[in-house]
Amino acid sequence: MAADDPIVAGMAGRYATALFELASETGTLDAVSRDLDSFERLLDGSPDLLRLVRSPAFTAEEQTRAVTAVLAKAKIGGTAANFLRLVAHNRRLFGVRDMIRDFRELLARHRGEVTATVTVAEPLADAHKAEIKKALDAVTGKNVKIEVQVDPAIIGGLVVKVGSRMVDGSLRTKLNAIKHAMKEVG
Secondary structure: OHHHOHHHOHHHHHHHHHHHHHHHHHOOHHHHHHHHHHHHHHHHHOHHHHHHHHOOOOOHHHHHHHHHHHHHHHOOOHHHHHHHHHHHHOOOHHHHHHHHHHHHHHHHHHHOEEEEEEEEOOOOOHHHHHHHHHHHHHHHOOEEEEEEEEOHHHOOOEEEEEOOEEEEOOHHHHHHHHHHHHHHHO
C-alpha cells in the first residue's frame, strides 16, 4: 500500500504520489517528468525564483501569479503546470524540490530502475560509464541509472552506492587500510 511506502511519507511524498497517480492515469508520466526537470533547472538558474519559492513573505496569490508567469515563459503546461500552480496556491511551494525528488523516485520504481551514485576521482568517459552500468545492471538485475560525482580526494578507483549498499574501491580507502596495517606491524 502506498501509505506504508517510506518515499511517500510526509507532505512532499503525498503531493508527489498524487501527481504520480494523476500522470499515470492520464498517460503523461514522461511529459510531467520533463516539465518538472525544466522547472527544477529554472530554480537552479534563478536566485529570484528560488527566493520566491522559499520565502514565507510572499502570499499564496503572489506565488501563484509569479509561478504562472514563469511557467508560461518556460512553456511548461499541462499536468505539471497545474500541479505547480496548486502547490503555490496551497502555500507548499517551499517543498517543491522534495516533491520533485519523490516523484522521480516513484517514476523510477514504476520503470523498474534503481539509481547508483558512482564517485570517481576524475570525469568518466562514456565508454567507462557504459561498462559500469552494464556491470551494475547484471549485479542488481534491474535497469540502473548512474549519477556520477567527481571527488578528487578519493585519488583513484571508485565508490559505488546503490540504495543502502556501498562498495568502496577507492585508492584512498586502500591506502588507509595499508597505513593501518603498517601501524599494527610496527
